[in-house]
Amino acid sequence: MKVILQQDVKGQGKKGQMVEVSDGYGRNFLLPRKLAVEATAENINTMKMQDKAKAARMAEEKAAAEAAAERLKSCQVKIRARAGQGGRLFGSITSKEISEELKAQHGIDVNKSKIILSEPIKSFGSFEVKCKLGSEVTGTIYVLAAEDK
Numbered sequence: 001m002k003v004i005l006q007q008d009v010k011g012q013g014k015k016g017q018m019v020e021v022s023d024g025y026g027r028n029f030l031l032p033r034k035l036a037v038e039a040t041a042e043n044i045n046t047m048k049m050q051d052k053a054k055a056a057r058m059a060e061e062k063a064a065a066e067a068a069a070e071r072l073k074s075c076q077v078k079i080r081a082r083a084g085q086g087g088r089l090f091g092s093i094t095s096k097e098i099s100e101e102l103k104a105q106h107g108i109d110v111n112k113s114k115i116i117l118s119e120p121i122k123s124f125g126s127f128e129v130k131c132k133l134g135s136e137v138t139g140t141i142y143v144l145a146a147e148d149k
Contacts, residue, residue, distance in 0.1 A: 002039035065134030092120035
């Protein structure tokens with residue numbers, strides 16, 4: 001019996017796959033629990049349409065992420081922070097502060113969880129911070145830490 005999985009099923013496959021299962025397993029376990037639907041012509045067409053829509057959505061998201069990466073190349077985020085002796089900051093500059101300043105200064109909205117700081121920024125200067133904008137797309141945010149007077 002051929003079925004199209006509606007959810008991931010351990011030992012059978014992932015959601016959206018068409019798999020061959022024994023008649024009893026399909027009729028008595030998968031279908032009643034709504035883990036799969038029978039592979040009729042209509043259901044196969046629906047699956048193909050969903051795959052096309054998903055591919056189009058992924059392409060659109062990737063294009064938007066690449067556009068955001070290009071916009072990030074041309075802008076620098078200036079963050080003012082208080083400092084003690086020797087040019088060391090009180091505390092550090094976090095990804096949340098970088099995200100907020102990026103939105104305020106340039107209107108680019110990047111979630112703080114997508115900003116990757118290898119180590120906290122604890123001194124003044126210019127830094128390059130990587131951020132994951134989407135699947136396989138990374139951008140660079142240029143951060144300038146300046147003294148608050």
